């Protein structure tokens with residue numbers, strides 16, 4: 001058959017925002033909270049099974065296949081000491097998933113700073129890469145709406161790149177499919 005288009009997806013966001021949990025939801029269903037495969041479109045291709053989530057050290061690489069695309073996801077650590085690694089992957093990325101803990105009001109400004117640094121980077125400035133935002137942890141009492149998160153991060157100012165924000169609960173897999181479908185449409 002035809003060779004699938006190779007796509008690199010970079011997953012960014014502060015530590016504890018839920019990046020690894022989101023990516024884990026795309027893996028085969030043995031996660032205790034997994035409600036079943038997200039979609040036939042998203043087939044995990046490596047042998048890794050869904051795992052207990054631990055803070056990411058450095059980064060992890062995961063591979064997924066859809067009907068037409070072959071995805072390599074770079075799941076970066078959000079801890080401050082590892083954030084300097086992010087920029088090394090900007091150049092080769094075709095799409096970015098930026099995850100926000102919607103309940104973490106104290107660090108929303110830090111998330112915005114990291115987003116700004118990303119958007120102003122030389123390898124990102126003039127690139128039309130799609131950015132998918134997950135306003136994650138919507139199940140928590142303190143969670144702010146995706147509209148509010150969007151305002152706090154000033155997303156409306158992003159005019160030169162397609163972007164989209166989805167409310168999500170990564171533990172239950174809620175809201176992920178809508179976002180990933182959007183992202184796939186942008187890339188295809």
Ligand code: GTP
Nearest residue numbers: 015016017018019020021055056077078137169170
């Ligand atoms: P780093 O690897 O340190 O950058 O963190 P991360 O962004 O990969 O976060 P991770 O996926 O490890 O999740 C951090 C914690 O948040 C875990 O205990 C998850 O179970 C929890 N978590 C993730 N998503 C949600 C969610 O939607 N709701 C709730 N309540 N908890 C979540």
Ligand code: MG
Nearest residue numbers: 019020055056
């Ligand atoms: Mg992680």
